Amino acid sequence: MATTRRLTRRQRARLIRGAQYGIGALVVLVLALTANWGRIRTAFFDVDVARGMFPEVITIALKNTVIYTALGFGFGLALGLVLALMRLSSVGVYRWLARGYIEFFRGLPALLVLIAVGYGIPTAFPGTILNRNIAIMVALGIVSSAYVGEVIRAGIQAVPRGQVEAARSLGMSPTRTMIWIVIPQAFRIVLPPLTNDLIALTKDSSLVLFLGATQGQYELTQFGRQELNNAKSLTPVLIAGVCYLIITIPLSGLSNRLERRYGSGAMTRGA
Amino acid sequence: MIDRSRKPAARLARLVGLLAVAVLAAAGCGDDDADTGSGGTSGAPAGVDLVKDGKLTNCTGLPYEPFEFEQGGKIVGFDVDLVDLVAKELGVTQEVIDTPFDGIQSGADLNSGKCDLAAAGMTITDTRKQNFDFSDPYFDATQALVVKTGSGISDLAQLKGKKLAVQNGTTGQEYAQQNAPDAELVVFEDLGLLLTAVETGQVDAGINDNGVLYDWVKDKTDFEVSKEFNTGEQYGIGVRKGNTALLDKINSVLSTAKSSGEYDTIYERWFGKKPSS
Numbered sequence: 333m334a335t336t337r338r339l340t341r342r343q344r345a346r347l348i349r350g351a352q353y354g355i356g357a358l359v360v361l362v363l364a365l366t367a368n369w370g371r372i373r374t375a376f377f378d379v380d381v382a383r384g385m386f387p388e389v390i391t392i393a394l395k396n397t398v399i400y401t402a403l404g405f406g407f408g409l410a411l412g413l414v415l416a417l418m419r420l421s422s423v424g425v426y427r428w429l430a431r432g433y434i435e436f437f438r439g440l441p442a443l444l445v446l447i448a449v450g451y452g453i454p455t456a457f458p459g460t461i462l463n464r465n466i467a468i469m470v471a472l473g474i475v476s477s478a479y480v481g482e483v484i485r486a487g488i489q490a491v492p493r494g495q496v497e498a499a500r501s502l503g504m505s506p507t508r509t510m511i512w513i514v515i516p517q518a519f520r521i522v523l524p525p526l527t528n529d530l531i532a533l534t535k536d537s538s539l540v541l542f543l544g545a546t547q548g549q550y551e552l553t554q555f556g557r558q559e560l561n562n563a564k565s566l567t568p569v570l571i572a573g574v575c576y577l578i579i580t581i582p583l584s585g586l587s588n589r590l591e592r593r594y595g596s597g598a599m600t601r602g603a
Numbered sequence: 604m605i606d607r608s609r610k611p612a613a614r615l616a617r618l619v620g621l622l623a624v625a626v627l628a629a630a631g632c633g634d635d636d637a638d639t640g641s642g643g644t645s646g647a648p649a650g651v652d653l654v655k656d657g658k659l660t661n662c663t664g665l666p667y668e669p670f671e672f673e674q675g676g677k678i679v680g681f682d683v684d685l686v687d688l689v690a691k692e693l694g695v696t697q698e699v700i701d702t703p704f705d706g707i708q709s710g711a712d713l714n715s716g717k718c719d720l721a722a723a724g725m726t727i728t729d730t731r732k733q734n735f736d737f738s739d740p741y742f743d744a745t746q747a748l749v750v751k752t753g754s755g756i757s758d759l760a761q762l763k764g765k766k767l768a769v770q771n772g773t774t775g776q777e778y779a780q781q782n783a784p785d786a787e788l789v790v791f792e793d794l795g796l797l798l799t800a801v802e803t804g805q806v807d808a809g810i811n812d813n814g815v816l817y818d819w820v821k822d823k824t825d826f827e828v829s830k831e832f833n834t835g836e837q838y839g840i841g842v843r844k845g846n847t848a849l850l851d852k853i854n855s856v857l858s859t860a861k862s863s864g865e866y867d868t869i870y871e872r873w874f875g876k877k878p879s880s
Binding site for chain 1: 705708709710730733734766768771772787788789790791792796797799800802803804805806
């Protein structure tokens with residue numbers, strides 16, 4: 333019987349967990365002991381510097397981050413839907429175009445796309461004065477559409493085949509079936525992963541600073557860096573970081589809620 | 604049965620062990636860095652501590668032609684040549700680190716031990732002096748305005764409501780903030796992006812140091828430097844606060860180079876003429 337065993341399964345599990353906690357505590361201890369707390373306090377938690385950032389950090393920086401993200405995501409969503417439909421098209425050329433586009437832009441750093449759009453277009457077409465918001469919308473939209481397109485394609489493919497068959501047998505055309513039956517259900521499925529893309533784009537919007545900005549156009553990262561320059565303190569970076577979390581954490585919460593309501597499993601129950 | 608349930612546990616234990624070793628090693632490395640940074644060991648001669656053995660690391664912001672820029676895959680320029688003289692004196696080689704200018708001029712790069720010195724076409728200012736130390740001045744500069752030829756813009760007052768490009772963290776940005784309150788200042792990360800914006804007409808004018816702007820317009824017919832502002836600036840090489848051993852070495856190399864004529868040779872190589880003074 334179990335007399336030959338040195339440890340029961342439960343004891344072993346407890347031992348391993350104990351070791352994990354021990355290592356965790358050790359890491360925290362080492363970091364806490366080696367960090368220079370005095371410097372951290374003056375550098376990151378300078379109350380005067382923090383106070384000086386308000387209200388502009390909200391009224392300008394946070395607002396612009398939201399605007400830039402919304403512009404990019406709106407464009408990305410529209411383009412992504414087109415890409416998804418092209419990927420599933422019966423026309424080979426469309427499929428390959430969409431495939432190539434997605435592989436290309438999904439593999440490029442967002443920063444390069446942003447610089448290519450913001451500085452490349454006016455260079456290639458002399459005399460073009462790019463509206464900054466349009467440049468941002470196009471650049472961030474291109475980046476996010478590559479991800480969004482793949483997410484939507486997966487969503488469309490996840491709509492049960494029976495839905496299409498039922499619609500077709502009721503006499504709906506393939507186009508009408510796609511628009512009225514498949515796409516609405518696909519969006520329900522992809523809402524949680526789309527929220528993830530939105531969160532990622534919120535952070536990528538920081539790269540907009542490379543396009544150059546006037547004071548009224550600063551988003552959170554550039555605003556934080558300007559303040560860092562002026563105040564020679566890292567506090568603005570901390571504040572800017574908190575502001576990103578103000579945007580992203582509610583989005584995560586939303587994503588989780590959508591996942592519970594509409595995610596896998598909810599579909600079959602609903603249908 | 605028993606065997607099968609033990610295997611994963613053993614693997615886990617090994618993983619945990621490895622992790623612990625890695626953590627300890629990382630912590631150990633951190634300590635080493637801190638020691639070198641605060642001036643203990645290092646293999647450089649004459650009591651000069653270097654952040655990297657055998658290398659004189661120079662934090663600079665590329666491109667800043669003709670002070671530091673890439674040419675044929677190598678980073679060259681006026682500043683690079685001067686720092687090479689210091690490196691030669693120390694018997695080490697120069698290593699250039701390209702980093703955003705706001706990190707250089709705020710002292711963050713020097714004081715965090717990222718670089719030994721910063722030769723970055725950088726003006727000596729009182730604010731910067733609070734955060735790190737400067738060598739003796741090695742170059743005279745003023746702010747200047749670059750515009751499209753024939754635009755008729757030759758002063759800041761004419762930029763009312765127009766877009767003026769400035770570079771993040773520079774004295775030009777500071778000057779424009781104080782003297783062009785009616786212009787819309789557009790902040791760019793580096794000189795290359797700023798000049799591209801000027802060239803493609805995204806902005807109406809750009810402000811930066813005269814040396815780099817003259818260098819840029821010299822082979823352009825449709826852009827000109829329309830104004831110099833006589834800000835009377837002087838460039839200095841930055842070192843970490845309190846690193847007097849390195850600072851003294853830089854100053855002695857600079858003064859030797861000036862008296863021996865080597866400075867003039869380098870100056871002529873990058874500016875096409877001898878220094879005027």
